[in-house]
Amino acid sequence: MQSIPETSFDVIIVGAGAAGLIAAITAARRGKKVLLLEKLSKIASKLKATGGGRCNLTNTLGNEDFMARFGREGRFMTPALHIFDHKALITFFAEIGVESHAPDGYRVFPISHSSMSIITALEEEIIRLNITLITSARVEKLEYEENNIVGVSTALQTYYSPNVIISTGGLGYPQLGAEGDGFTIASDAGHTITELYPAMMPLRTQETWGANCRADTIPKVEIRINLSKAKHIHAHGDLIFTQNGIRGPVVLDIAREITPLIEKYGSVPLLINMTKGLNEEQLRHHIKKEIDKKPEQSILTHMMTLLPETLCRALCTLANADPDKGFNKLDGSIRDRLIKLLAWTPLTVIGHDGFNMAMITRGGISLKEIRPETMESKICKGLYFCGEVMNLDGPCGGYNLQWSFSSGYLAGHLNTTP
Known part of the structure; x- marks a missing residue:
């Protein structure tokens, strides 16, 4: 007592x-x-x-x-x-x-x-x-x-x-x-x-491909909310994929903005740049330089100068691109889709684990x-x-x-x- x-x-x-x-x-x-x-x-x-x-x-x-x-x-x-x-x-x-x-x-x-x-x-x-x-x-x-x-x-x-x-x-x-x-x-x-x-927490996504990309922490990621009234909201930091979503410092930061939007809209679309801020034009230039140095190598090899292999393969699948082909041998529309995905990868947040x-x-x-x-x-x-x-x-x-x-x-x- x-x-x-x-x-x-x-x-x-x-x-x-x-x-x-x-x-x-x-x-x-x-x-x-x-x-x-x-x-x-x-x-x-x-x-x-x-x-x-x-x-x-x-x-x-x-x-x-x-x-x-x-x-x-x-x-x-x-x-x-x-x-x-x-x-x-x-x-x-x-x-x-x-x-x-x-x-x-x-x-x-x-x-x-x-x-x-x-x-x-x-x-x-x-x-x-x-x-x-x-x-x-x-x-x-x-x-x-x-x-x-x-x-x-x-x-x-x-x-x-x-x-x-x-x-x-x-x-x-x-x-x-x-x-x-x-x-x-x-x-x-x-x-x-x-x-x-609830804020500062992991988030669950509609997409499931991230479950195959859990082995690596992706540094210097930018996340933006892809809603007309929230396009100004963004966060920077390291990203980690989980079995059913995303976590890491960048997710903790932006979660406080997303949880009220989930309650309002049911789901929240995101755009994620995982290539250290490179835009589409810069990504094309980067890959061209890699091709000039090693023209015989596959697009997967060139992409791996930017991102881990599991993530590169996931993005190739999303773009319907054969990872073992050379970049210039891909159909033009597929090349464009792949570059867009590298610049801004879409994800959809559908939930979280509450408080x-x-x-x-x-x-x-x-x-x-x-x-x-x-x-x-x-x-x-x-x-x-x-x-x-x-x-x-x-x-x-x-x-x-x-x-x-x-x-x-x-x-x-x-x-x-x-």
Whole structure:
């Protein structure tokens, strides 16, 4: 049994993930008496799994470029990033004993490349600051009088405080505790919850030929959505074919745009460039150079200077091209079709595995009802939000974790806007 010394605190934080942990530490460092409630038996379960356990903390982009990657809502982050950007985050962890680096000059990891070094350091700081941590404590409702927070209730106890920070995350990875508790709590307090969609996840395709191309990771791929109102949406990164679809960083990035479209249209057509950005004219020139060097070789051999063999054979099949023939011996219409497929390969997304495989949630508490300068609710005084529970999500590459830390740091200041 966990002993409960008392029930009154300066601030109560609901959820001990990345955002909640840094909010608790920030508030305690400012002299506040802090209670941190976590419904699971351990803290930071999702943080432990971040980046495959390597924990991509943040990235080295400047604040303007960083916010742009979140789309039109990104400007909401301005105050939080102003006081706690990637440089401040790196310094914060260095101060509690975790050095980090950016081996590719962009993504920042702890030098250990282990999320456990991050979690251990945060746990030790919680102990050092005498923060009261109670695990296996699910908050069931907010307690408030008129429009003022007075505390929270679990199944066993009511805890009192004029300040409550909700940092419960979204719906992604329910096996790690994500059940949307924060959405229910916020909704009960009068907040609007936008449509919720799974994001940052593998996708299933109508086409089955990709199942034969699973052995290789295709680098520097561009994916575009081939819908009239979404042609501007695209993503870049590595692509991996699966038994029934596609995954990899480029898919994780664009999935957040695709899942709402699947619900609307049922399927989403994509165009995929797997030839490092070469267009049709450049591809013809490339193959001509290969033919000039080795005129006796097959089109398959020439294509393999661009792509793995399994993928080359799949594209030849789609174009009805004999892979063992020379390029110039193919019918003209077949040559044209093959070049078009090399430049932009069509795929059709027809589904996904829902929140069970989603790393993050698209949607959440409406940003219109939250003050970006403080993270405080505009509806209920003393109620704050941070992290994924809000309607703000970004691509993979440290964006969402940095936002969790930045918003948690700002919320932990407990500043109130009149």
